[in-house]
Amino acid sequence: MDRRKFMAGCISLPLLAQAGEANAQAGLSKIIFPFAAGAGGDTLCRLLAQEMAPVLQRTLVVENRTGGDGLIGIKAVKGASPDGSMVLVTTGPTMYLLPMVETIPSFDTGKDFVPVSLLARFEFALVINPAVDATDLKSFVAWLKAHPDKTSFGVPSNGTIPHFMGSKLEKDLGIPLTRVPYRGSAPILNDIIGGHISFGITTLADALPQHRAKGVKIIAVASAERSPFAPDVPTLKESGIDLVADAWYGMWLPAGNPPDFASKLGAAASAALAKPEVKEKLTGIGLIPVGSTSEGLTKELAANIALWQPIVKATGYKIEN
Numbered sequence: 001m002d003r004r005k006f007m008a009g010c011i012s013l014p015l016l017a018q019a020g021e022a023n024a025q026a027g028l029s030k031i032i033f034p035f036a037a038g039a040g041g042d043t044l045c046r047l048l049a050q051e052m053a054p055v056l057q058r059t060l061v062v063e064n065r066t067g068g069d070g071l072i073g074i075k076a077v078k079g080a081s082p083d084g085s086m087v088l089v090t091t092g093p094t095m096y097l098l099p100m101v102e103t104i105p106s107f108d109t110g111k112d113f114v115p116v117s118l119l120a121r122f123e124f125a126l127v128i129n130p131a132v133d134a135t136d137l138k139s140f141v142a143w144l145k146a147h148p149d150k151t152s153f154g155v156p157s158n159g160t161i162p163h164f165m166g167s168k169l170e171k172d173l174g175i176p177l178t179r180v181p182y183r184g185s186a187p188i189l190n191d192i193i194g195g196h197i198s199f200g201i202t203t204l205a206d207a208l209p210q211h212r213a214k215g216v217k218i219i220a221v222a223s224a225e226r227s228p229f230a231p232d233v234p235t236l237k238e239s240g241i242d243l244v245a246d247a248w249y250g251m252w253l254p255a256g257n258p259p260d261f262a263s264k265l266g267a268a269a270s271a272a273l274a275k276p277e278v279k280e281k282l283t284g285i286g287l288i289p290v291g292s293t294s295e296g297l298t299k300e301l302a303a304n305i306a307l308w309q310p311i312v313k314a315t316g317y318k319i320e321n
Contacts, residue, residue: 030086031062034073034094040205040285041249044120045089047281051272056265069157070094071106078112082256087265089119092248093161096305100312101159101319109252109301114259116251117266118292118300119273120282123204123229123246124162124222126236129192130214132199137220137239144175144198152178154188154200159319162201164308165222165245167315172241192216203247204229205286222246229286244307248290250297262294 033045042064049060065073070090080086095113099105107113126137134140144151155162158181170177180197182188185206191197193215204227210216211230220236221227222245236243251269253262270291272278282289292300 032073032077032088034070037064052268055268080254082254088252102321113252114257114262115294115297116262117269118290118297119249120287120289121248125204125207125218126220127207127216128199130217150198152197154180154182154197
C-alpha cells in the first residue's frame, strides 16, 4: 500500500465511526418482541413505539418473533447489525434464565447486548381453588400436608420463574410437590377452577380477574412489597418464605451499538413511561412502569442472576440445544 492510500485510510476511520453513529441514531425501525401479540409485553412495546417515534424522529414498528421460549427473537437481535435498526424488548427472566438452563448457551447477555433501560415490572401470584380449606399460605401448607395426593401445581412453562419458585417452595416447605407445565396462565386457572390441580403460580395480572370473580383465590404475591393491584394479599416474605420473585421487561440493543445512542434510546423510553396516560394504560393491564438508565438495567440483571443461579443449579434442570 502506498503512503497516500495509507494516510487516506487512516483519515477515513474516524469519519466511518461518525457515520456509524449517525446511522444508529437514524436507523431504528424495529422493536423485536419475542412473544405473541396481545399480551401485556406486546402492549408495552406498541405504546413505546408510538411515544418514542416522534422523539427519535423515526417510525418504529413492533415485530413479534415468537418461538423457543423467547430464543428466536433474542437470537435475531443478537445477529443484527449494530446500526440501531433492531432493538429487543423482552422479559428479564429470558435474558438471565435461558443462559443458565441451556446446555450450550445461545447468547451471553453481557457480551452480546447493550443494555438500554428497565421498562416495567410485573408480579407473580400463588393461586388456589377457593374450595380448598385455606385462607393464607400457612393454612394452605397445612392442607397440603393433610392431602399428599393433591400436591400438583401448574406453571406457565418449564424453565420459567414459576417453575423455579415451585422448586424453592418445595425445598422450604419440606413437601414433595408435582410440577405440571402448561402453555400460559389461562389453562392453569381453568384447571384450578375445575379442581384438576390444587394450586398454580401465574402472573398476578392474569389471576386478578378470576380472583375478583371468586373463581380462584390468590393467597400470596412474590413481590418485595404488597402489590398495588392486590393490597389485601400478603407477600411470600410476610408468609414466611424468603423469596422475592417479581419480574420485569427490559430493552437491549445488539452489541456494538454506540453507547450514546443507547443512552438516547433509554431516555426516550423512560420519558414515555413517565407520561400519565402511558402509566394509566400500563397499570390497567397489571404492569408497573419504571424506566431507568443502562446502568440501572445492568444492576437489575446482576441482582437477578445472583438470586436465581443457585436455585436453578440446585434443580439440575437443563434444556438440550
